[in-house]
Amino acid sequence: MTLxxxxxxxxxxxxxxxxxxxxxxxxxxxxAGMSRVAAVVTVALLASLVVSQTIHSDSGVGIDARLPAxxxxxxxxxxxxxxxxxLVVAGCVAAGLRFFGILP
Amino acid sequence: MAKxxxxxxxxxxxxxxxxxxxxxSLYGISFGALxxxxxxSVPQTVVLSLFMFSGASQFAFxxxxxxxxxxxxxxxxxxxxxxxxxxxxxALRMSxxxxxxxxxxxxxxxxxxxxxxxxxxxxxxARAARHGFWTTGLVIYVGWNLxxxxxxxxxxxxxxxxxxxxDAVAAAAFFALLWPRxxxxxxxxVACGAAVVTMLLIPVVPPGIPVLVVAVVAIxxxxxxxxxxPHAPERTEGD
Numbered sequence: 001m002t003l004x005x006x007x008x009x010x011x012x013x014x015x016x017x018x019x020x021x022x023x024x025x026x027x028x029x030x031x032a033g034m035s036r037v038a039a040v041v042t043v044a045l046l047a048s049l050v051v052s053q054t055i056h057s058d059s060g061v062g063i064d065a066r067l068p069a070x071x072x073x074x075x076x077x078x079x080x081x082x083x084x085x086x087l088v089v090a091g092c093v094a095a096g097l098r099f100f101g102i103l104p
Numbered sequence: 105m106a107k108x109x110x111x112x113x114x115x116x117x118x119x120x121x122x123x124x125x126x127x128x129s130l131y132g133i134s135f136g137a138l139x140x141x142x143x144x145s146v147p148q149t150v151v152l153s154l155f156m157f158s159g160a161s162q163f164a165f166x167x168x169x170x171x172x173x174x175x176x177x178x179x180x181x182x183x184x185x186x187x188x189x190x191x192x193x194x195a196l197r198m199s200x201x202x203x204x205x206x207x208x209x210x211x212x213x214x215x216x217x218x219x220x221x222x223x224x225x226x227x228x229x230a231r232a233a234r235h236g237f238w239t240t241g242l243v244i245y246v247g248w249n250l251x252x253x254x255x256x257x258x259x260x261x262x263x264x265x266x267x268x269x270x271d272a273v274a275a276a277a278f279f280a281l282l283w284p285r286x287x288x289x290x291x292x293x294v295a296c297g298a299a300v301v302t303m304l305l306i307p308v309v310p311p312g313i314p315v316l317v318v319a320v321v322a323i324x325x326x327x328x329x330x331x332x333x334p335h336a337p338e339r340t341e342g343d
Contacts, residue, residue, distance in 0.1 A: 003169070006177035007148050010165050011155035013181060014188035018158075019213040021195020022202070033330035037323055038190040039285075040294050042160070044322035045187055046282035047295035048315045049164055051302040053275035056171055060307040069272035070279060077283045084130050090276035094269030 064104045065097035110231070117232040121223050121239030128159075128219055129247025135162055136255020138274060141265045142170035146256045153252035157245065158217055160281050161187045164315070167274050172311030179312025186319045194221040201234055215241025290329070294322065 054066045073090040081089075097103045132153065139149040144166060152162050161184040168180035195216045201224065202212040215238070224237035262268055286292050298318045305314035 002174045002177065003144070004148065006169065006174065006181060007144075007151055007165075008155075009177075010161070010181040010184040011152060013185040014156045014158050014161045014191070015214065017185065017188040017192040018195055018216050019210070021192040021216065022199050022209050022213050024192075024196070033327065033334070035193050036330045037326040038193050039291070040326035040329070041186055041319055041322045042190050043282065043285050043291045043294045044298040044318050045164070045183065045315060046160065046278050046285070047298035048302040048318040049167060049183075049278040050275055050282060051299045052171070052306060052311075052314055053167055053271070053278060055303065056306055056311065061303075065269070066272040066275055069269060070275050073276035073279050077280060082127060083280050084127075084134070086280050087131070087134050087273050087276050091269035091273040094272030095267065096269075098267060098269070 062104075065094040065102075068097060068103070069094040110229075113227070113229060113232040114235050117223070117227050117236035118239045120226070121220075121236050121241075122243055124219050124223055125240050125243025125247055128244050129251050131159065132248040132251030133255035133258070134273060134277065135159070135166075135248075136252040136257075137259035137262065138163075138255075138270055138277075139166045139252075140256045140259030141262045141268070141270050142166055144169075146253075146260065149256040149259075150249070150253055153249050156184065156188075157214060157248070158184075158188055158191055159248075160278075161185070163274065163277050163281070167278075168312040168315065170274075176310065176312035179310075179316055183312065183315050183319070186316075190218075191216050194218075197221065198224060198237060201230065201237060212237075212241075215245055217241070217244070219244060294325070297325075298322065 050070070054070050055061050055063065057064070069090040072093045073086050076086045076089060135153065136149055139152065139162075140146060144152075152165065156162050156165070164187055165180045165184040168176050168183055172179065195213060198212060198216055198221060199209075202209055220237050220241035223240040224233040227233040227236050262270070265271055282295065286295060298321075301318050301321060302314045305317055309317070
């Protein structure tokens with residue numbers, strides 16, 4: 001049940017932020033340099049999530065098959081591969097390395 | 105003559121919207137599969153796509169809950185919200201375009217995301233922008249939710265997340281969302297700084313917290329940068 005509350009709470013927060021843009025007077029937010037802040041925060045959060053999803057483990061930090069998978073994803077992104085291709089290949093690299101026991 | 109010109113603009117806005125929409129929608133399969141594999145029920149997964157409807161926020165939410173459990177719910181909600189702030193700013197830009205009408209604005213609010221805004225602002229006239237916004241938003245809303253359901257049902261068949269490399273898929277998903285934003289020196293510097301701070305914090309604080317610390321630091325840095333270099337070029341909108 002608590003997970004449900006988190007799901008609904010987070011959904012409401014994200015929905016409210018979208019709706020706020022249609023209610024708040026335009027110059028109120030734009031004058032505060034908010035778009036700069038939003039751009040920087042979005043990049044910072046995504047970069048932070050990349051790192052934590054790659055090296056986080058139950059015992060703190062752990063290097064495993066996720067890291068080479070992320071490397072392959074970076075190469076594919078550089079060559080402008082479609083989103084879904086990047087995700088599928090990254091998953092296959094990690095799964096393959098584990099299947100053959102090369103990395104945990 | 106002017107009419108034909110106008111019609112071709114509308115057609116191109118619509119076809120852009122459909123193309124972008126279909127490509128992004130497919131990505132919902134990975135969200136659905138991942139959420140269920142990480143321990144969310146199919147209804148919870150479907151609710152996230154229906155109501156939260158913002159890819160980065162959704163992935164952040166399930167990722168943080170997966171690493172920290174329900175104890176990390178606060179951090180997960182905060183991260184989803186912080187990633188959703190930019191939608192509010194897109195909404196400000198889309199607001200005059202959408203025009204009056206309560207229900208129209210309610211619907212537009214839910215469809216205000218990276219892709220619909222990007223297609224809208226890429227158009228050369230207001231009518232094409234309006235068509236681009238609604239087409240992209242509606243195609244993604246329907247497609248993303250259908251794809252989420254398909255992925256969630258498939259995810260039920262997946263037992264061990266790690267054996268299928270789904271933990272690596274989560275990391276790659278954030279990377280794919282980040283990549284189009286690294287278009288200038290400032291965002292690259294911000295991303296590197298955020299990565300280093302996260303690495304240093306992970307061993308010493310609970311799951312979900314490093315992301316929030318990074319967000320707070322980023323807000324401070326952005327406000328400082330805005331004061332010392334207010335005329336630096338704005339980032340290009342994500343595509």
